[in-house]
Amino acid sequence: MSDRANQLISDLLRRIHEAIVDNDVTYEDYQTAKQWFIDVGEAGEWPLFGDVYIEHAVEEQAFGRRAGSQGTILGPFHLPDAPILETPYQLPHRPDEQGDRTLLTGQVLDVEGNPLHGAKLDVWQADADGRYSGFMPGPPEGNLRGQVLAREDGRYEVRTVIPGPYTIPLDGPTGRVTAAAGWSPWRPAHIHLFVSADGFEPLITQLFIDSSDYLHDDVASAVKDELIVHPEPAGDGEYVISYDFVLAPVKTPATLSRGD
Ligand code: BEZ
Ligand code: FE
Numbered sequence: 001m002s003d004r005a006n007q008l009i010s011d012l013l014r015r016i017h018e019a020i021v022d023n024d025v026t027y028e029d030y031q032t033a034k035q036w037f038i039d040v041g042e043a044g045e046w047p048l049f050g051d052v053y054i055e056h057a058v059e060e061q062a063f064g065r066r067a068g069s070q071g072t073i074l075g076p077f078h079l080p081d082a083p084i085l086e087t088p089y090q091l092p093h094r095p096d097e098q099g100d101r102t103l104l105t106g107q108v109l110d111v112e113g114n115p116l117h118g119a120k121l122d123v124w125q126a127d128a129d130g131r132y133s134g135f136m137p138g139p140p141e142g143n144l145r146g147q148v149l150a151r152e153d154g155r156y157e158v159r160t161v162i163p164g165p166y167t168i169p170l171d172g173p174t175g176r177v178t179a180a181a182g183w184s185p186w187r188p189a190h191i192h193l194f195v196s197a198d199g200f201e202p203l204i205t206q207l208f209i210d211s212s213d214y215l216h217d218d219v220a221s222a223v224k225d226e227l228i229v230h231p232e233p234a235g236d237g238e239y240v241i242s243y244d245f246v247l248a249p250v251k252t253p254a255t256l257s258r259g260d
Contacts, residue, residue, distance in 0.1 A: 051075050130164040
C-alpha cells in the first residue's frame with residue numbers, strides 16, 4: 001500500500017472510531033448503518049451520495065484557491081457528448097417548454113481579460129419542474145442540454161428557460177438518511193456549465209438564480225456567493241442572465257514547481 005493510501009485510510013477510520021466514542025454508538029446503530037451501506041449499493045446511489053455530501057469539499061480543496069472564476073460541483077446529471085449547437089444558440093427544448101425564457105450571455109476571458117475565441121460551454125439544466133432529461137421521467141432525451149462556442153470576442157449566448165429547484169430522490173437511502181438527520185433535500189435553481197478552452201484549466205460550475213428558494217440550505221452545499229445571478233427582465237416576458245467566465249491557464253511543470 002502507498003504511504004498516501006495508508007495515511008488517508010487510517011485518518012478516515014480514526015475519525016469514524018472517534019465518532020463512535022463521541023456518540024456512544026450501539027450495536028443496533030452499527031447494524032442499521034451496515035444495512036444502509038448495503039441499501040445504498042443496491043440502489044446504485046453511491047455516486048449520488050458522494051455528489052450530495054462529499055463532492056463540495058473535494059471541489060473546494062482542489063480548486064477553491066485557483067485563479068479565475070469560481071467552480072462548484074459537477075453533480076451526477078452531466079451527460080457527455082451533448083450536441084454542439086448551431087447559431088442562434090438555443091438549448092433543445094419541447095415546443096411547450098414551461099418556465100421563464102432567458103438569454104444567458106457574457107464573455108469567456110483569460111485572467112488578463114483577453115477574450116478566449118472558440119471557448120466551449122457545455123450547458124445542462126433541469127426544466128422548470130426540476131427534472132433532468134436522461135435521469136427523470138418527463139423531459140425527452142437531450143432536453144435542455146447542449147454545447148455552444150464563444151465568438152472571436154469571447155462572447156457567448158444561449159437561450160433557455162429558468163430552471164426550477166428540485167429535491168434529491170426522496171425514496172432511496174440518500175433521501176432516507178437526509179430525512180433521518182432532519183435536513184432539507186432541496187437544491188436551489190441552477191444552470192450547470194462546463195467551460196473549456198485549449199491551454200486553460202476547464203471550469204465546472206453552476207449559476208444559481210437569486211430568486212430561488214433553498215440558496216441558503218442547498219443539500220449539496222454547492223452555492224457560492226460569486227455564482228448567484230440576477231435574471232434581468234428584458235421585455236416580452238424574457239430575461240437576461242449576464243455572466244463572464246475567467247479561465248486559469250493550464251499549470252505547466254514550471255508553474256507547478258513554483259507552487260502556484
Ligand atoms: C446537481 O447539481 O444536479 C446535483 C448535485 C449533487 C447531487 C444531486 C444533484
Ligand atoms: Fe443540478
